[in-house]
Amino acid sequence: MDNFHLLFSKLTHFKEAALKEELFAQAKFLSFNKGDVIVKEGQYVRFLPIVLSGAIRVFQQNAEREFSLYHVKSGETCTMSLAAAYFNNKSVSNGIVIEPTDVLVFPAAFITEWQLKYPSWNQFIITMFRKRYDEMINTFKGVVFEHINVRVLELLQRKVVENKSNTLLFSHQMIANELGTTRVVISRILKQLEKEKKVKLFRGYIEII
Amino acid sequence: MDNFHLLFSKLTHFKEAALKEELFAQAKFLSFNKGDVIVKEGQYVRFLPIVLSGAIRVFQQNAEREFSLYHVKSGETCTMSLAAAYFNNKSVSNGIVIEPTDVLVFPAAFITEWQLKYPSWNQFIITMFRKRYDEMINTFKGVVFEHINVRVLELLQRKVVENKSNTLLFSHQMIANELGTTRVVISRILKQLEKEKKVKLFRGYIEII
């Protein structure tokens, strides 16, 4: 299978032959490693990324803490970049690669152009906005209405489904960064969950029961 | 000034003459009173609202609490409705009118159709998505990184700017509902702010100093 078909086997949203050709013609392929910074809050965004494989974590931070807004996975784009790139504006969030990741990037100008020309591109954009809204509102609800212990357990259960595995390669610090709290708090809660026979703790990973 | 021009004096985003005509042809005018429910979480959304005057509060709730995501004001639309209406899906939030409000509503089908035909409509849609993201992320940051006393003061200061007045007609309960906490907590914090000479408290309103 050549690159063209490999690419579109992962990007099933796009229907129009002309769109596919344009996508292929304009795309730059980029590969990133774990820890690479894609964008920092305050930086200008001039390119729209679409993830082919791997994952990017989009998060907010202050001096002591971080919390995740969402993860961008295969076939998805980052609506924060989209909203910024469209107006040649600054990013309001940070994006960092959390596993080896292949990305396509497109110059921002095409976002609008293709929206007007290709219904499936437009649908892709709106679908992404919708998906991120849903994710953010759920996170929001968690933060406002739930205690951290509940949020930790829900996060773990969600990841079990996503990863199709009961063993999650998370350090306590990573969980703290997802949820906007500190490592000590997470360790305390995980220990309690272990007492309740809901998880088993190991160095560098957690088993959900 | 006839209705047509009155309408578009408030909706300055829309440039194309043909779009204006279509908007006018397809729109239904609706008037709401304070307290009217526009949409409830879980309801299907089949129409896109654009506010002409007044304001709609979009919020989440559980058994005991509420918190606001954003307010939809003159010239704006609700991106939550947009995302839902586009896919003929259910609303993930609640919308309630907080002052007498005039609204235009359009059948959902036109959202896409006009996006493909009219660049200024498309820009309007993306602008709204961007604006709501910014608002939600700021709220988000507040919830995760700031204590409630800071969030209360920031809310009041923001409203002073928005309303162009140092006197805000807010009850303590309203502030609690904005921020996702309880009346008692807000009363306690406001009293503290009063001691610090940052506000003056009255029945039914607050003066910001």
Next chain:
DNA sequence: ATCCTTATGTATCTTTTGATACCGTTCTAT
């Protein structure tokens, strides 16, 4: 005037979360 609702003030107690500190263990790089 009387009753009812809404708004606010405040005290008390509990729970949750945060901050700090210190420890031992495991892994990695040299």
Next chain:
DNA sequence: ATAGAACGGTATCAAAAGATACATAAGGAT
């Protein structure tokens, strides 16, 4: 092998927020 970093456990104390209860006052309706 050894040093240093990353990881996790836990104790102690402080602060923030929540829950509950009760009181007073203002405003509206009849």
